[in-house]
Amino acid sequence: MGFSCLSAHRKSFRPLCWRSYYCSMPRWARSGGGTGSARADAPTNCLPLCREAEGAMGGDGLVSDLRIDPDGLTPPGKQLLPGFVHYPGVLSPELQQALLDVAVSVTSRARDEGVSGGWHRKDDNGRWSLNDGTKARFWDRIDGIFPKGFRELGQDLARLSARDFPRDLAAPVAAFEPQVGAVNYYTGRGRMGWHADDYNFAKKDRPIVMANLGDAAEFGYRAPVAAAATGAERSVRLESGDVVVFGGEARDLVHAVLRVYEGTTPTNLRGGPGGPGPLVGRVSVTWRDCGPEDGLTFNSDERLGLTVTENTLPRYLAKRRGGGGGGGGGRARSAACWGCGGAVESSGRAGQGYCQACWDSWRR
Numbered sequence: 001m002g003f004s005c006l007s008a009h010r011k012s013f014r015p016l017c018w019r020s021y022y023c024s025m026p027r028w029a030r031s032g033g034g035t036g037s038a039r040a041d042a043p044t045n046c047l048p049l050c051r052e053a054e055g056a057m058g059g060d061g062l063v064s065d066l067r068i069d070p071d072g073l074t075p076p077g078k079q080l081l082p083g084f085v086h087y088p089g090v091l092s093p094e095l096q097q098a099l100l101d102v103a104v105s106v107t108s109r110a111r112d113e114g115v116s117g118g119w120h121r122k123d124d125n126g127r128w129s130l131n132d133g134t135k136a137r138f139w140d141r142i143d144g145i146f147p148k149g150f151r152e153l154g155q156d157l158a159r160l161s162a163r164d165f166p167r168d169l170a171a172p173v174a175a176f177e178p179q180v181g182a183v184n185y186y187t188g189r190g191r192m193g194w195h196a197d198d199y200n201f202a203k204k205d206r207p208i209v210m211a212n213l214g215d216a217a218e219f220g221y222r223a224p225v226a227a228a229a230t231g232a233e234r235s236v237r238l239e240s241g242d243v244v245v246f247g248g249e250a251r252d253l254v255h256a257v258l259r260v261y262e263g264t265t266p267t268n269l270r271g272g273p274g275g276p277g278p279l280v281g282r283v284s285v286t287w288r289d290c291g292p293e294d295g296l297t298f299n300s301d302e303r304l305g306l307t308v309t310e311n312t313l314p315r316y317l318a319k320r321r322g323g324g325g326g327g328g329g330g331r332a333r334s335a336a337c338w339g340c341g342g343a344v345e346s347s348g349r350a351g352q353g354y355c356q357a358c359w360d361s362w363r364r
C-alpha cells in the first residue's frame with residue numbers, strides 16, 4: 001500500500017474540462033526530488049482538473065473530493081520527534097491548488113453570507129481587514145461548509161503517518177475523525193507565537209494534521225513538556241505542499257511560526273485573500289478532531305466575538321468559571337467578558353466581548 005497519486009476531483013465536471021490534463025506527480029517524486037529509492041519508479045499520474053471552473057469557487061465549483069490514492073508509492077516522511085512527522089512535498093501542485101481553493105472558498109463565502117467574517121473582519125472604519133493583523137484565522141465544522149472529501153484527505157494523511165510510524169502514531173490516528181477544518185493565512189510579516197494546541201481545539205489523544213500552501217515558513221518546535229526544561233528549540237522549513245502530523249507523544253508539541261519566507265510561493269498557485277491572481281503569503285490548513293464534547297465553539301468568528309450564538313458562549317463561560325454545566329443561554333452582555341465573565345470596557349463594537357487578558361491569552 002502506498003500513497004503517491006494525489007488526486008483532486010471537482011463536483012461539477014463538465015465535458016469541456018476533460019480536455020485538460022495535468023501531471024499530478026508530487027514534488028518529492030519528480031526527477032531530482034529526493035533520495036528514496038522508491039521515487040525513481042514514481043508513476044506519471046496525470047489527472048483531469050477543471051481549470052475552467054476556477055474562479056467559480058464557492059458554488060458548484062467547490063472541490064468535492066480530495067484523495068490520496070492508497071495504491072501509490074510512499075512519500076518519504078521524516079520523524080522529527082517521536083510522534084512529529086514531516087512529509088516534504090507530499091501534496092501535488094494540483095492538490096495544493098485544490099486545497100487553496102477550498103481555503104479561499106470557505107473563508108470568503110462565509111463572509112458573504114454574513115455569518116462570519118472568514119479571514120476578514122470589519123475594522124472601525126467599516127473596512128474589511130485580516131482578522132488578526134498580519135495574519136488571519138478561520139475555522140469551522142467540516143460538515144458545515146467544507147466540501148466532501150476534505151475530511152477524508154486529512155484522515156488519509158494521518159493514516160499515512162500511522163502506517164510509516166506505527167509505534168508513535170498508530171493508536172492516536174486509529175481514532176482520528178476530523179471534525180473541524182482550520183485555515184490560517186499569513187502575510188510575509190505574519191507570525192504565530194509559541195503555544196501547544198489546547199484540548200478544546202483538538203482532543204488530547206488525537207493528532208493534528210497540517211498542510212502548507214504558498215510561502216515557505218520556518219516552523220519552530222520545542223521538545224515536549226518533559227524535556228522542555230532543557231530549552232531544546234528547533235525549527236523546520238515547511239514548503240508549499242508539505243504536511244506535518246503531530247500526535248501521540250508529540251501531541252502537546254510547543255510550536256510557532258517563526259518566519260514566513262516572502263515571495264517563495266510556487267508561481268502556479270493562484271488565489272488568496274488578495275484575489276484570483278498568484279497567491280501572496282502563506283496558508284496553513286489543519287484538520288482537528290474536536291467537537292461540542294470538547295467545549296469547542298465551532299466557528300472562529302464566534303470565538304473572536306464577531307458573531308455570537310446561543311449555543312457556544314454559555315459553554316465557554318461555564319468552562320472559564322470552573323464548570324457547572326451548560327449554563328445560561330442567550331447572548332452575553334457586552335459589559336461582561338465573554339471569556340472570564342469579568343468586567344470589560346464596552347463601546348458596543350463587535351469584538352468587544354472579551355477582556356484584554358482573555359483576548360491576549362487566546363491570541364497567543
Ligand SMILES: O=C(O)CCC(=O)C(=O)O
Pocket residue numbers: 182184192197217219255256257284286
Ligand atoms: O500555521 C501554522 O503553521 C501553525 C498553525 C497553528 O499552530 C495553529 O493554528 O494552532
Ligand SMILES: [Fe+2]
Pocket residue numbers: 195196197255
Ligand atoms: Fe498550533
